[in-house]
Amino acid sequence: MAYYSDNFKDLFDSKIVVDWTKKLWEEHSEKHQLSDFTYTSNLIRDALKNPSIVLGGFRKMKGGKKQYIMCYYKEHKPKNSIATEYTEIDHTKVVVGSESRTNFVKTVWRKKAFKNFILQEKKYNFTEIWKNQNCSL
Amino acid sequence: MEESKLLSLIPQIAEIAKKNKWQTHYNESSDAFYWTKKKLSKKVKLIQFIDEFSLYVNSSGKIEGLFLEYAKFNFVDHHKEFKPLFRAMTHRVSADVYTISKEKEDKVEHLLENIADKVAKETLRVVSKGANIESLLSA
Numbered sequence: 161m162a163y164y165s166d167n168f169k170d171l172f173d174s175k176i177v178v179d180w181t182k183k184l185w186e187e188h189s190e191k192h193q194l195s196d197f198t199y200t201s202n203l204i205r206d207a208l209k210n211p212s213i214v215l216g217g218f219r220k221m222k223g224g225k226k227q228y229i230m231c232y233y234k235e236h237k238p239k240n241s242i243a244t245e246y247t248e249i250d251h252t253k254v255v256v257g258s259e260s261r262t263n264f265v266k267t268v269w270r271k272k273a274f275k276n277f278i279l280q281e282k283k284y285n286f287t288e289i290w291k292n293q294n295c296s297l
Numbered sequence: 298m299e300e301s302k303l304l305s306l307i308p309q310i311a312e313i314a315k316k317n318k319w320q321t322h323y324n325e326s327s328d329a330f331y332w333t334k335k336k337l338s339k340k341v342k343l344i345q346f347i348d349e350f351s352l353y354v355n356s357s358g359k360i361e362g363l364f365l366e367y368a369k370f371n372f373v374d375h376h377k378e379f380k381p382l383f384r385a386m387t388h389r390v391s392a393d394v395y396t397i398s399k400e401k402e403d404k405v406e407h408l409l410e411n412i413a414d415k416v417a418k419e420t421l422r423v424v425s426k427g428a429n430i431e432s433l434l435s436a
Contacts, residue, residue: 181392183391183392184391184392184393187322187324187391187394190336190337191322191331191333191337191364192343193341193342193343219328219367219370220328220370220371220374221328221370222325246423246426246427246428246429248429248432248433255327266326266327267327267329269343270343271342271343271344271345271351272342272343272344272345272433273344273345273346273351273433274345274346274423274428274433276348277345277346277347277348277349278345280349280366280367283371284367284371
């Protein structure tokens with residue numbers, strides 16, 4: 161039964177839902193510092209609608225299965241060309257999975273990280289789907 | 298908060314974890330691994346200054362845990378020595394979340410210590426290249 165649910169549209173106008181049980185909400189809210197539903201929905205909405213970069217690719221899963229996921233990164237206060245590999249970048253990441261023609265939010269967090277280590281998916285051959293010109297990632 | 302404080306704590310992660318009884322959680326749905334205090338502080342910050350691992354640091358500058366993305370199906374593919382750790386995470390906490398089963402805790406404890414060592418070594422490498430870890434802790 162859904163405890164935290166909401167609907168969003170990404171920059172491509174695709175519908176994306178979040179539909180978490182109470183237990184899932186409690187786990188995410190503690191581990192990813194999601195203070196409440198409103199804050200979380202705003203974080204997700206902003207990253208999906210105005211991302212800095214979007215990557216898509218297949219993630220391995222249990223039993224040898226693969227799932228297509230899209231990662232929406234929203235850079236807060238982009239530093240543009242002055243960003244070096246160890247420039248700190250405050251960003252939000254939203255991971256969206258697809259199953260049975262439904263796109264759903266798997267996880268979301270906001271953190272500060274050095275530029276060099278943010279796009280983990282590049283190591284796993286994800287494709288760059290979209291990138292904002294001002295993005296320093 | 299001074300960078301030196303955080304830097305001095307990083308080599309002690311394994312001891313901090315033991316002292317504060319950190320718990321492991323593996324989320325199968327997101328393939329994320331957490332090794333943290335049972336209850337993270339409300340004002341804890343998630344920061345990442347090395348590859349793979351992020352750290353939870355509270356407002357006093359104390360480390361409260363580690364977080365690893367793409368854990369079992371990517372990280373372990375490239376670091377097979379940690380395979381037994383994930384194999385030991387068979388005790389179900391909730392629908393998609395697992396922790397180390399009680400009977401296997403002793404057998405994989407050294408692997409958690411190895412993770413702590415790996416984080417410490419990577420941190421030194423990054424700092425030696427001139428990275429300013431303090432910048433991640435500013436508001």
